[in-house]
Amino acid sequence: RQEVGDFKLGTLARHFRAATSPTHRALDDARATVDVLHAILERLGNLGVTTLEDLMEVTHAVPAARRARRTWADGLPEGPGVYWFVSEHRTSVPEVIYVGTSVNVRRRVRQYFTASETRRRMDEMVRVATGVRAQACATTLEAGVRELRLIDSRQPRYNRRSRRQDAVTWVALTDEPFPRLSMVRDTRRSGRIYWGPFTGRGQAEEATRTLRELTGLRECTGAPASHPHGCPLAEMGRCAAPCLDPEAADRRADYQRVVDSARRAMTDDVRPVMEAACRRIATLALAERFEEAGDLTRRTGLLIRASRRRARIAALADCEEIIAALPCGGGTGRDGWQFHLIRHGRLAAAAVSPAGSDPMETVANARREAETVLPGPPGVPGCSVEEAELVASWLEQPGVRLVDITGQWAWPVHCTVPDHQQAESVARLMTPEPTRPGAAPEMDDTPGERH
Structure with missing residues (x-):
């Protein structure tokens, strides 16, 4: 702001001595914009800005105390997992105050200490927290399930969702x-x-x-x-x-x-x-x-x-075991496979088979280490309803393949009907049937009613 009078493209191009001057023509303006962008990136690099999160910190005011805590993210997993913020202010045992999950835990936790996090509740949570912990997971589904279980068991005060999973x-x-x-x-x-x-x-x-x-x-x-x-x-x-x-x-x-x-x-x-x-x-x-x-x-x-919801949950709850696979990276399996073992709707094991390894050996190891889940009443899963629906959403996504199944996983054909079918049925019932040729129309003696 001290170097230029305004932020127009022409002003910035002259200030940074761009090789192309903007002329309000598409190609010239695009080339001038590239030169200006490169010049700005050179300046930001000297300030240690290498990511968008760093740029947000530079361009927005972030309290120094909050910015200093971004080192908490150092050493956290660079992959899927669950993380939780803790506070030691109230008791000698660390209190879990917030639980989250991400496909990249380190990057997500780091965002809490930058200007990209604008939620007032999260700003308060970061100020109260005294540290952050994390657990790496094999897959994003495992991370989501662990998040639900941790919220249910610890009842963190800054989580609003999933705190009453059994209150159905x-x-x-x-x-x-x-x-x-x-x-x-x-x-x-x-x-x-x-x-x-x-x-x-x-x-x-x-x-x-x-x-x-x-x-x-x-x-x-x-x-x-x-x-x-x-x-x-x-x-x-x-x-x-x-x-x-x-x-x-x-x-x-x-x-x-x-x-x-x-x-x-x-x-x-x-x-x-x-x-x-x-x-x-x-x-x-x-x-x-x-x-x-x-x-x-x-x-x-x-x-x-x-x-429909009952049929979806009951299909998993009544099935003894399902082993399903999804290609890593959404490909054909050349990059490896992620496996999930589900028993009575509950995620019992998760594993990843790297590219070049024997996937069935991974399945056998997962089955040996899987959690034992006892069946409940018909239609009721061996976990919370939220977990069963999260597992069902993963199983129903494109690309998932069934590896092995013990029992039956199926919905009744007529457990639901499309939304348009109800409207079509009402419309059909409201449309009078055509009168047969030569037949006298039926008369109604009740005034004001239609048949």
């Missing part, structure tokens, strides 16, 4: 003569089908209410007592009403069909429930009750997504 709500059919839906947190009870999970109780309540309405499951708690008139939900056709005659065999058989329909929607086939919802949405729309139709559409989408 499941929905299960109760073990009663006339089952109903119940929201639970504990999934250790065997013999139940668990649906979900839901990240919030409000979502679980909405999905539960929608499934009850569309199948006819009872809402009342306790054993159904004989009642001559049933309840308001029964009168509206939204409950199978076993209370009308709970001792009758045909009533029990009818209600069992309702339970089977709900169980199929929760586990492997949402089509009947989706069609029931579409019929009701079309009826509401034709009656110009658009707000109710929109609300039911939204809740039906939530129900379908819950069944």
